[in-house]
Amino acid sequence: MSDHAQDTAEKAVTWHLAEEEDHDHGGSGATILGFWIYLMSDALIFASLFAMFGVVSTSYAGGPVPREIFDLKLVALNTAFLLASSITFGQAMPHMERGQVGPTRLWLAITGLLGAAFIAVELYEFSHLIAEGAGPQRSAFLSAFFTLVGTHGAHVTVGLIWITVMLLQLGRHGLSQPMKRRLICLSMFWHFLDIIWIGVFTFVYLFGVLR
Amino acid sequence: MSQSETPTEPGVHQQSEPHGHGDTHGHGSRRGYRIGTLLSIVLTVIPFWLVMSGVLQNPGLTAVLIFAMAFIQIVVHVVCFLHLDTRSEGGWTLLAFLFTAVIVFLTIGGSIWVMYHLNTNMMPMPDNMVGRMR
Numbered sequence: 061m062s063d064h065a066q067d068t069a070e071k072a073v074t075w076h077l078a079e080e081e082d083h084d085h086g087g088s089g090a091t092i093l094g095f096w097i098y099l100m101s102d103a104l105i106f107a108s109l110f111a112m113f114g115v116v117s118t119s120y121a122g123g124p125v126p127r128e129i130f131d132l133k134l135v136a137l138n139t140a141f142l143l144a145s146s147i148t149f150g151q152a153m154p155h156m157e158r159g160q161v162g163p164t165r166l167w168l169a170i171t172g173l174l175g176a177a178f179i180a181v182e183l184y185e186f187s188h189l190i191a192e193g194a195g196p197q198r199s200a201f202l203s204a205f206f207t208l209v210g211t212h213g214a215h216v217t218v219g220l221i222w223i224t225v226m227l228l229q230l231g232r233h234g235l236s237q238p239m240k241r242r243l244i245c246l247s248m249f250w251h252f253l254d255i256i257w258i259g260v261f262t263f264v265y266l267f268g269v270l271r
Numbered sequence: 272m273s274q275s276e277t278p279t280e281p282g283v284h285q286q287s288e289p290h291g292h293g294d295t296h297g298h299g300s301r302r303g304y305r306i307g308t309l310l311s312i313v314l315t316v317i318p319f320w321l322v323m324s325g326v327l328q329n330p331g332l333t334a335v336l337i338f339a340m341a342f343i344q345i346v347v348h349v350v351c352f353l354h355l356d357t358r359s360e361g362g363w364t365l366l367a368f369l370f371t372a373v374i375v376f377l378t379i380g381g382s383i384w385v386m387y388h389l390n391t392n393m394m395p396m397p398d399n400m401v402g403r404m405r
Contacts, residue, residue, distance in 0.1 A: 089360060092360065093360045093363055093364060096360070096363075096364045096367060096368075097367055100367050100368065100370075100371040103371050103375060104371065104374060104375065104378070107374065107375040107378040107379055108378055110378075110379050111378050111379045111381075111382035111383065112382075114379060114382060114383040115382055115383060115386040132319065132322065132323050133323075135319075136319050136323070139315055139319070140315075143311060143312065143315055146311075146348075146352060147308050147311075150304055150308070150352060154301070248353060251348060251352040251353050252353070254348060254352070255345055255348045255349065255353075258315075258341050258344050258345055258348070259341065259345070261315075261318075261319075262318060262337050262338060262340075262341035263338075263341075266318055266319070266322045266337050267334055267337065267338070269322055270322060270330045270333055270334055270337075271330060271334075
């Protein structure tokens with residue numbers, strides 16, 4: 061029993077030392093750093109998917125090539141939606157810091173709508189491709205394409221669920237300290253997904269159409 | 272951090288610093304954020320324009336340019352939107368990011384490099400061998 065108490069005390073001390081350099085936060089800083097580490101590990105997942113796509117990106121198996129199936133106008137529209145949503149999320153954060161619940165919710169809702177538009181366009185594109193016979197089972201290139209872009213889309217969908225939960229919780233709890241912490245994590249997650257999308261539209265779509 | 276350092280009470284420590292965590296992270300100067308927004312829009316529009324209009328008529332050069340701009344845009348987003356700097360969390364976020372960047376580079380670059388050379392250096396399989404494998 062006393063051992064356990066001592067353990068806890070030691071942990072508290074270590075905790076504090078780790079945070080000391082940074083001076084400000086109690087606990088919340090560790091959450092942010094932990095979430096950052098999660099994002100980095102997520103980046104490694106995407107790195108392996110990008111690597112796989114890069115390796116098989118010309119294995120068409122006699123099937124359609126990127127130039128025939130990618131509609132760059134649609135991709136440009138989608139990119140605009142996601143980039144705009146990243147920018148509007150950035151608009152919400154200063155309001156959050158000042159503790160203004162209303163504007164924070166408004167910008168968050170706009171971000172969510174733009175994210176939903178992104179997912180809608182992506183689902184339209186996927187269904188269109190599958191209807192054309194360019195589904196994931198057609199060639200290695202298409203399997204890798206659907207895995208990479210689909211994994212990104214799944215992340216954005218999770219982000220949308222998270223945004224919805226935040227909107228509901230903001231109505232109930234206001235901008236308490238835990239809510240601020242959650243919103244900071246969500247904003248990191250959302251900006252991170254936009255960064256992954258830069259890689260997707262460059263490597264998969266633009267470079268695919270180029271060659 | 273040395274063990275001999277005596278930890279002060281966390282409560283006291285926290286009080287000595289007026290701003291909470293939200294300030295350190297959400298912040299990023301407004302100016303930095305506006306610059307980031309502007310740059311990210313420009314760095315998105317140009318590669319799309321280059322590829323969709325085909326102005327350069329040189330796919331190789333266009334490819335180099337769009338990858339260069341993607342790289343710059345990623346750095347802009349990380350600095351202006353994710354507010355990565357040398358100070359936050361005592362430099363640990365930067366360290367984790369740099370480590371991840373190295374692994375990402377090795378994973379993607381290495382895989383493509385190795386598999387490309389594997390494909391080009393592979394001897395074409397003679398027909399009679401394919402026959403025997405069946």
